[in-house]
Amino acid sequence: xxxxxxxxxxxxxxxxxxxxxxxxxxxxxxxxxxxxxxxxxxxxxxxxxxxxxxxxxxxxxxxxxxxxxxxxxxxxxxxxxxxxxxxxxxxxxxxxxxxxxxxxxxxxxxxxxxxxxxxxxxxxxxxxxxxxxxxxxxxxxxxxxxxxxxxxxxxxxxxxxxxxxxxxxxxxxxxxxxxxxxxxxxxxxxxxxxxxxxxxxxxxxxxxxxxxxxxxxxxxxxxxxxxxxxxxxxxxxxxxxxxxxxxxxxxxxxxxxxxxxxxxxxxxxxxxxxxxxxxxxxxxxxxxxxxxxxxxxxxxxxxxxxxxxxxxxxxxxxxxxxxxxxxxxxxxxxxxxxxxxxxxxxxxxxxxxxxxxxxxxxxxxxxxxxxxxxxxxxxxxxxxxxxxxxxxxxxxxxxxxxxxxxxxxxxxxxxxxxxxxxxxxxxxxxxxxxxxxxxxxxxxxxxxxxxxxxxxxxxxxxxxxxxxxxxxxxxxxxxxxxxxxxxxxxxxxxxxxxxxxxxxxx
Amino acid sequence: xxxxxxxxxxxxxxxxxxxxxxxxxxxxxxxxxxxxxxxxxxxxxxxxxxxxxxxxxxxxxxxxxxxxxxxxxxxxxxxxxxxxxxxxxxxxxxxxxxxxxxxxxxxxxxxxxxxxxxxxxxxxxxxxxxxxxxxxxxxxxxxxxxxxxxxxxxxxxxxxxxxxxxxxxxxxxxxxxxxxxxxxxxxxxxxxxxxxxxxxxxxxxxxxxxxxxxxxxxxxxxxxxxxxxxxxxxxxxxxxxxxxxxxxxxx
Ligand SMILES: Nc1ncnc2c1ncn2[C@@H]1O[C@H](COP(=O)(O)OP(=O)(O)OP(=O)(O)O)[C@@H](O)[C@H]1O
Ligand SMILES: [Mg+2]
Numbered sequence: 001x002x003x004x005x006x007x008x009x010x011x012x013x014x015x016x017x018x019x020x021x022x023x024x025x026x027x028x029x030x031x032x033x034x035x036x037x038x039x040x041x042x043x044x045x046x047x048x049x050x051x052x053x054x055x056x057x058x059x060x061x062x063x064x065x066x067x068x069x070x071x072x073x074x075x076x077x078x079x080x081x082x083x084x085x086x087x088x089x090x091x092x093x094x095x096x097x098x099x100x101x102x103x104x105x106x107x108x109x110x111x112x113x114x115x116x117x118x119x120x121x122x123x124x125x126x127x128x129x130x131x132x133x134x135x136x137x138x139x140x141x142x143x144x145x146x147x148x149x150x151x152x153x154x155x156x157x158x159x160x161x162x163x164x165x166x167x168x169x170x171x172x173x174x175x176x177x178x179x180x181x182x183x184x185x186x187x188x189x190x191x192x193x194x195x196x197x198x199x200x201x202x203x204x205x206x207x208x209x210x211x212x213x214x215x216x217x218x219x220x221x222x223x224x225x226x227x228x229x230x231x232x233x234x235x236x237x238x239x240x241x242x243x244x245x246x247x248x249x250x251x252x253x254x255x256x257x258x259x260x261x262x263x264x265x266x267x268x269x270x271x272x273x274x275x276x277x278x279x280x281x282x283x284x285x286x287x288x289x290x291x292x293x294x295x296x297x298x299x300x301x302x303x304x305x306x307x308x309x310x311x312x313x314x315x316x317x318x319x320x321x322x323x324x325x326x327x328x329x330x331x332x333x334x335x336x337x338x339x340x341x342x343x344x345x346x347x348x349x350x351x352x353x354x355x356x357x358x359x360x361x362x363x364x365x366x367x368x369x370x371x372x373x374x375x376x377x378x379x380x381x382x383x384x385x386x387x388x389x390x391x392x393x394x395x396x397x398x399x400x401x402x403x404x405x406x407x408x409x410x411x412x413x414x415x416x417x418x419x420x421x422x423x424x425x426x427x428x429x430x431x432x433x434x435x436x437x438x439x440x441x442x443x444x445x446x447x448x449x450x451x452x453x454x455x456x457x458x459x460x461x462x463x464x465x466x467x468x469x470x471x472x473x474x475x476x477x478x479x480x481x482x483x484x485x486x487x488x489x490x491x492x493x494x495x496x497x498x499x500x501x502x503x504x505x506x
Numbered sequence: 507x508x509x510x511x512x513x514x515x516x517x518x519x520x521x522x523x524x525x526x527x528x529x530x531x532x533x534x535x536x537x538x539x540x541x542x543x544x545x546x547x548x549x550x551x552x553x554x555x556x557x558x559x560x561x562x563x564x565x566x567x568x569x570x571x572x573x574x575x576x577x578x579x580x581x582x583x584x585x586x587x588x589x590x591x592x593x594x595x596x597x598x599x600x601x602x603x604x605x606x607x608x609x610x611x612x613x614x615x616x617x618x619x620x621x622x623x624x625x626x627x628x629x630x631x632x633x634x635x636x637x638x639x640x641x642x643x644x645x646x647x648x649x650x651x652x653x654x655x656x657x658x659x660x661x662x663x664x665x666x667x668x669x670x671x672x673x674x675x676x677x678x679x680x681x682x683x684x685x686x687x688x689x690x691x692x693x694x695x696x697x698x699x700x701x702x703x704x705x706x707x708x709x710x711x712x713x714x715x716x717x718x719x720x721x722x723x724x725x726x727x728x729x730x731x732x733x734x735x736x737x738x739x740x741x742x743x744x745x746x747x748x749x750x751x752x753x754x755x756x757x
Contacts, residue, residue, distance in 0.1 A: 453559065458596035461556045462610035462666065463584035463617060472609055476600030476649065 034116075037239050040097035046070060049211050052097050056180040056214070059187065069200040069210035076204045082367035083396040083428055086272075086309065086336050094274060096212045098239040100156060113162060149229040150261070151176055153217045155246055156236050160215045165229065172228050174258075175220040179247050182218035189220055193251055197280035197317040197344070205276040205311040205338075209245045213278065216246035221256035221287070230486055232261035235277075237297070237308065243274040250280070252287035254320065259290040259486055264297050264333070270306040272335060273298075277312045285320025285347065290328070292485050294493055297333035302503065304363030304392075307335025314341035318350035318376075326353040327370065328484045330493045332500035335364055340398065342371035345379035345407070352381040355484040357493075359474075359500050360393030360425070369399035369430075374407035374440065383414040386478045389425035390504035396428040403440040410440040418448040419477050421470065421504050466505045471498035507705040508532040508555075508674050513566035515547075515554050515730075524550045526730035527566070532674070532723075535702040539716055540709045541741060542727030543749050548709045549593050551727075552678045556590040557583050570674055584610075585617035589672035591663035593679045593709075598650040603662065606650045607632060607669055614670060635668045638698075639691055656683035664695045675699070676707045681715040693718030713745035728753050 040051050049070045053063040078089070100114060151165035153176065160178030169176050175186060183190050200210045217233040237244045252258055264275075275297060281289050291314075300307025310333075316325040327341040337360075343352025354370040372381035381401065389395040401412045418427035429446050451473060459469035475482065475497050482490050508531070515525035524547045532538045542548055554561050555568060557580035568575045570586055578586065598606065612622040623631075636646055639661050651659050660680050667675055677696075681689055696706065696719050708719060716724070716738060724740040725732045728749070733756035734740065744752065 452596075454596050455598050457558050457580060458592070458598070459606075459610070460580035461558075461584055461590055462606075462670065463581050463614035464609060465579075465581050465613070468609065468613060472601055472606070473598060476598055479600030479649075 036101040037098050038101050039095045039239070039242075042095055042241075043092035044070075044096050044208075044212060048096055052212055052214055055097065055099070056183065058180070058183055061187075061191070062183050065195070065200070066211050069207050070212075072201055073204070073207040073211055076207060078204050082338055082398070083394060083430075084336050084338060084365050084367050085394075086365070089274060089309065091208075093241070095239065095242040096245070097214055098242045099214075151229055151231050153178060153231075153233045154236070155215050155217070155233060156238060160217075163217075168228070169231075173222040173225055174227050175218065176231055177218055179213070179216040179218045179249060182249070186218070186220070189251065190218070190249070193280070193282050194247075194249055195280075197282060197315050198278050198313050202313060206278050206313040209247060209276050209278045209313070212243075213245045213247035216248045216277070217250075218248070219250040219258060219260065221250075221252045221258045223254040223256060223284075225253075225256045227256070227258040230259050230261060232263065235262070235264045237264075237273060237275065241271060241273070243276065245275075246277045248277070248279040249282075250289060250291070251282045252284060252289050252323075254284045255286040256284075257288045260292070261486060261489055262291070262293045262295075263489075264293075264295050270301070272300075272306055273308050275308050275310050275312070275334075277314075279312070279314040279341075281314075281316035281325060283316060283318045283320065283323040283325055283350075286322045287320065288324040288326075289316065290326045290486070291316070291341075292489055293327075293329040293331070294485075294489055294496065295329065295331045295333050295337075296496060296500075298335075299333045299364050299500070300335040300362065302362050304335070307364070308333065309336045310334035310339065311336075312339040314339065315344065316342065316352065317344045318347050318352065318379075321347040321349055321376070323347045323350045324353075325351070326355070326484070328355040328481065329357070329368075330481070330485070330489075330496065331356070331358045331366060331368060332496050334366075337364075337366040337368050339368045340370055340400075342373065343381060344373045344375065345381065345410075346375045347379075348376040349378045349380075350376055351379065353484075354381075354383045354385070355481040356383075356385045357388070357478045357481045357497070358385070358395055358397075359388045359497065360390070360395040361500055361504050362391040362393060364391075364393045366394070367396040367398055369397045371400040372402070372412055374401075374403045374410045374412070377406065377408050377410070379407055379410040381410075381412045383412070383416070384480050384484075385414075385416045386481055387416075387418045387427055388421065388474055388477070388501070389418070389427050390421035390501055392424045394426045394428070396430060398430045398432075400432040400434075401442050401444075402434040403437055403442065405436045408437050408439045410437075412440075412442045414442075414444040414446075416444070416446040417477070418446075419451055419474065420448065421451045421474075421501070467498070467502060470501055470505050474498075474501060507534040507536075507571060508707065509569045510551075510555075511567050511569075513551075513554070513568060514564045515550060515561050516564055518560050518562045523564075524561075524730055525554065528727075528731050529566075530707075530725065530732055532705045532707055534705055535700075536722040537700070537706040537708060537719060539721040539724045539741060540707065540727050540732075541711065541724065541744050543753075546727045547730045548727055549678055552590050552593075552676045552707075552709065555583075555676060556580055556588060581613065581617065584670070584672075585614050587673035589667050589670055589675050591660070591667055591675070591677040591680050593682070595651050595654075595659040595663055597652045597654075599652050601650050602647055603650050604632065604646045607666060610666065611669055632665075632669060636665055639665050639668070639695055641665055657685060657688045660684055661688060661692060664692050668695060668699065671699075673704050674707070675704065676709070678709045679711065680708075681710050681712060689715065689718065713741040716741045726752055726756075728756070 153163040297308035387395040
């Protein structure tokens, strides 16, 4: 996906690692980087919270904000309403802070970043050098490979390694940096918006995140600005027994536009790891945010050992009239996924869209969906969810659509399709619909089907093997969502669909 | 090229025998036609040869150039050069026709140890072949067979055949549903593919197709067996008199 880089990595080493990766089987991001890390002691308590705050060089108000969250968290209990079955999580048996030793003194430029770190991102295909991304989308055969700029913030375990194209973005007035930097450099914006969409007290995982989040990305697009390039953050969990708690805050000021991509990978380990992120989007009048995720955390092995527990709170607040948000997610990884990117349609005529592909194979469990909260008049929302289950996996779509009394003349359309591969997996659809006015309309369509034998035979009779055939048919099933992705991610997502279904047939 | 010997096939799920000792040989470079009443087992034969699930071969064998077909996976048979133009082509929602074709072409090339076609090479070839069959660029972009008319589906099968360049082409009622002009296009497509090392097995109900694609041999199939074989004149006889006399004569 990326053009060749000018990274100073010794060639021999890299090739060897790449081969190891290829020999590891279906999860191709399962290798780890041997890197000297600095950890906070295991477990979480007020001292740990203070330590994280101190490591990030935060002002007192931020430390206090975290402590307040922590004190609330200890009074809360973990929610268990999702269709997810997992052993009790021991919150004291993990590390809450891990950073590469080389990051102790923040490198001033990429040349100062540990080559091992750079090599990690290179191997993941993530451009840390400022460069063009080459992309071509399947189906659009005529489109020539075309260079497009994508700015990247790379988060490695608990810290941001670097952000590219900062200067060019700054010229447009766009702020794109790590959240820890934003807390130091743009306190007025952070103070105003942090926790304003997902309050500290929102839910168990969000509250924990508020106390211990270590890094993440921050974006501010000034009024009337169309962000000159795609922004993206790549999260990499590397350290063992370490939770990742990132926090993302994006503010699209009046009449602005930004498209933001998020990618996630983690090494193969046989112990589970916790990931509890919070993403807050603030969209003011006439502004628009497109937020795309390709989540490919390690899903655990064929026997259900290991994998990431992914408890994520993502919410967009369309605060102004005609504000627009579009969530697109491709969720192929994680042992457990608990995630409901939501839209608060507060402004009149605001719009929320949710496009989702959730694939659960082997022993993966996904409970994911969205919430569309219609508060403003003439608001619109659209939900397209494609759930694919294979192996012994369980896949649940859970969606809430509410039309408040004030949200007159509003519309929601929900299309929720489930595809089953094999007969040991399950698909569940749990829609909650509340309409509190008479002029609004909610439409819900749901289908569940098995992957069609005639389609598979047709493909195979043309020479594709069974896995290729399944991947092709499933990609077709997901097409509507894949098309909603920015071109840079569509190809990657397509091959990810194929990879994550490996071993699901035959 | 294709050699079928005493093939007995029953349905896997129920105790129903469909092919009852069918034998047939199509030498390289020849075109053979199969005609026969509805339900005589023609499509079943084509499915069994291409490896569809749901059938059990209880006796007999089938070879493609000496290789036993029945032990192979469907994709292996395809890579070995077998192609079936379906009587009822399957719709695959969301998968672009072009993507489908390219995946198929490259899968076969890979299986044969050849390098994959670049998208430029592929595009050039597919556009030229589609134009010959009067398949519009729009149809190449649309999902495989979804919303295609009956005749469009059949032409699309022939496009796939032309792109995959198989050695043994089985066509199951490709002429059904084609208008006169489409019939000519398809026949021209097929005739262009005729060569000394390529054979055709053409299943049809109508003599008309055989006016365009001259068969070397015509077989009459009934109740799971070939009951009579002859020259092109056999097709004319069926067209004029139906199957009654032929079948009575065969016992
Ligand atoms: N899966 C099945 N289940 C039940 N019966 C089947 C199945 N497949 C085939 N048959 C039966 O086997 C017989 C042969 O069917 P086949 O489709 O091969 O006939 P055909 O010669 O191609 O007919 P047509 O000229 O109408 O296309 C028919 O009686 C059909 O009903
Ligand atoms: Mg038939």
